[in-house]
Amino acid sequence: xxxxxxxxxxxxxxxxxxxxxxxxxxxxxxxxxxxxxxxxxxxxxxxxxxxxxxxxxxxxxxxxxxxxxxxxxxxxxxxxxxxxxxxxxxxxxxxxxxxxxxxxxxxxxxxxxxxxxxxxxxxxxxxxxxxxxxxxxxxxxxxxxxxxxxxxxxxxxxxxxxxxxxxxxxxxxxxxxxxxxxxxxxxxxxxxxxxxxxxxxxxxxxxxxxxxxxxxxxxxxxxxxxxxxxx
Amino acid sequence: xxxxxxxxxxxxxxxxxxxxxxxxxxxxxxxxxxxxxxxxxxxxxxxxxxxxxxxxxxxxxxxxxxxxxxxxxxxxxxxxxxxxxxxxxxxxxxxxxxxxxxxxxxxxxxxxxxxxxxxxxxxxxxxxxxxxxxxxxxxxxxxxxxxxxxxxxxxxxxxxxxxxxxxxxxxxxxxxxxxxxxxxxxxxxxxxxxxxxxxxxxxxxxxxxxxxxxxxxxxxxxxxxxxxxxx
DNA sequence: GGTCCTATATATAAATA
DNA sequence: TTATTTATATATAGGAC
Numbered sequence: 001x002x003x004x005x006x007x008x009x010x011x012x013x014x015x016x017x018x019x020x021x022x023x024x025x026x027x028x029x030x031x032x033x034x035x036x037x038x039x040x041x042x043x044x045x046x047x048x049x050x051x052x053x054x055x056x057x058x059x060x061x062x063x064x065x066x067x068x069x070x071x072x073x074x075x076x077x078x079x080x081x082x083x084x085x086x087x088x089x090x091x092x093x094x095x096x097x098x099x100x101x102x103x104x105x106x107x108x109x110x111x112x113x114x115x116x117x118x119x120x121x122x123x124x125x126x127x128x129x130x131x132x133x134x135x136x137x138x139x140x141x142x143x144x145x146x147x148x149x150x151x152x153x154x155x156x157x158x159x160x161x162x163x164x165x166x167x168x169x170x171x172x173x174x175x176x177x178x179x180x181x182x183x184x185x186x187x188x189x190x191x192x193x194x195x196x197x198x199x200x201x202x203x204x205x206x207x208x209x210x211x212x213x214x215x216x217x218x219x220x221x222x223x224x225x226x227x228x229x230x231x
Numbered sequence: 232x233x234x235x236x237x238x239x240x241x242x243x244x245x246x247x248x249x250x251x252x253x254x255x256x257x258x259x260x261x262x263x264x265x266x267x268x269x270x271x272x273x274x275x276x277x278x279x280x281x282x283x284x285x286x287x288x289x290x291x292x293x294x295x296x297x298x299x300x301x302x303x304x305x306x307x308x309x310x311x312x313x314x315x316x317x318x319x320x321x322x323x324x325x326x327x328x329x330x331x332x333x334x335x336x337x338x339x340x341x342x343x344x345x346x347x348x349x350x351x352x353x354x355x356x357x358x359x360x361x362x363x364x365x366x367x368x369x370x371x372x373x374x375x376x377x378x379x380x381x382x383x384x385x386x387x388x389x390x391x392x393x394x395x396x397x398x399x400x401x402x403x404x405x406x407x408x409x410x411x412x413x414x415x416x417x418x419x420x421x422x423x424x425x426x427x428x429x430x431x432x433x434x435x436x437x438x439x440x441x442x443x444x445x446x447x448x449x450x451x452x453x454x455x456x457x458x459x460x461x462x
Numbered sequence: 463g464g465t466c467c468t469a470t471a472t473a474t475a476a477a478t479a
Numbered sequence: 480t481t482a483t484t485t486a487t488a489t490a491t492a493g494g495a496c
Contacts, residue, residue, distance in 0.1 A: 050272060232471040
């Protein structure tokens with residue numbers, strides 16, 4: 001965020017990567033403190049300088065005891081318990097969303113657009129982006145850009161639900177041509193900014209699912225978009 | 232950080248506190264992800280909506296397994312071990328700093344200023360800020376503003392060292408007049424931004440320590456400023 | 463409550479010392 | 480290296496719905 005915008009990916013240059021770590025680490029520390037202070041909530045941040053380091057380069061809260069109190073609430077219990085609670089949380093969320101008609105309408109609009117995306121994706125089968133005119137691509141990208149956040153949220157939701165509900169991750173076959181198209185997409189910045197890495201994430205998409213049942217099916221307990229596989 | 236700058240303290244209004252939590256929580260999540268991605272380091276963030284909540288409102292990394300991996304490296308070991316490592320870390324830091332002559336010079340300059348602060352503090356005994364002319368106050372505040380960061384770092388260092396080295400926190404008596412003066416200081420923004428809350432932090436300061444021995448005493452293994460009590 | 467919209471406050475990538 | 484200094488990119492507080 002400064003003189004230039006930078007790609008959301010590992011910084012190649014060693015020196016500037018370290019410099020960035022130092023700067024951003026400080027920034028984060030400040031921000032966690034602010035969050036915790038302003039909103040009066042427990043929060044904890046830990047940053048390591050390298051995957052193999054034993055000692056964090058940054059910890060918040062700086063009080064050892066307080067940091068542990070927050071941390072251990074999260075990780076000081078069996079994984080099973082945590083998952084169970086997460087499931088409950090999801091159920092609660094779902095319930096709340098069922099009650100919110102306005103939000104449902106909005107999600108519906110998003111779903112329609114997601115379906116359009118899905119359709120466009122289908123058109124790309126075996127052809128890559130060359131199969132589309134410049135205008136089509138532009139429009140598609142514009143649409144995707146706008147929806148990037150929504151898609152990210154949705155995926156997070158689905159990921160959590162699935163992690164809890166499904167024993168083995170549900171793998172979805174993907175058409176080779178679509179993968180080629182995705183390769184193109186990956187070069188777009190918004191794609192990286194959705195948080196996907198090396199194909200992770202998109203493997204959750206189903207491109208052969210043309211089910212468009214229900215435009216307000218959320219109330220029925222599921223997401224209405226056919227773009228996402230059922231949970 | 233927007234239409235108005237806000238005080239770094241618990242937001243009184245319930246609605247806006249919650250709104251802020253939501254916004255900043257999202258911001259933090261994004262930033263931890265960026266930090267971890269750009270710098271290629273493990274990092275973890277946990278935020279609870281309330282002190283008594285069992286479930287975090289935000290966790291990063293979103294992958295359960297990965298979050299735990301980072302977290303447990305920090306909290307999945309006996310406190311003793313961690314403290315020992317911290318102590319080592321401090322020793323290392325001290326060693327490095329001993330080697331850095333330039334940095335020592337700089338710290339020295341800071342120390343002199345800190346001593347000046349201490350002196351000014353002494354002048355305030357029993358009188359509050361009223362005892363000083365507007366110019367004096369302005370100058371003092373200016374000095375403090377510049378040094379705020381340095382002071383914060385120093386205090387962090389001391390805090391850590393002491394947490395490790397001293398069984399019972401070393402309490403420093405504080406002159407009542409000085410406390411009054413501090414009350415004034417606390418109203419200044421830079422003060423809150425140093426991370427102090429409700430007198431915490433300043434209790435570590437010694438106001439009756441006029442020891443100014445050594446302007447480059449750091450090489451001898453200690454901080455040269457008389458403003459801070461010995462570790 | 464949420465969402466969307468700015469005007470500002472902050473964070474920070476590069477350049478520089 | 481480690482600061483400091485910009486110029487920009489981001490985050491967000493306060494409103495209006």
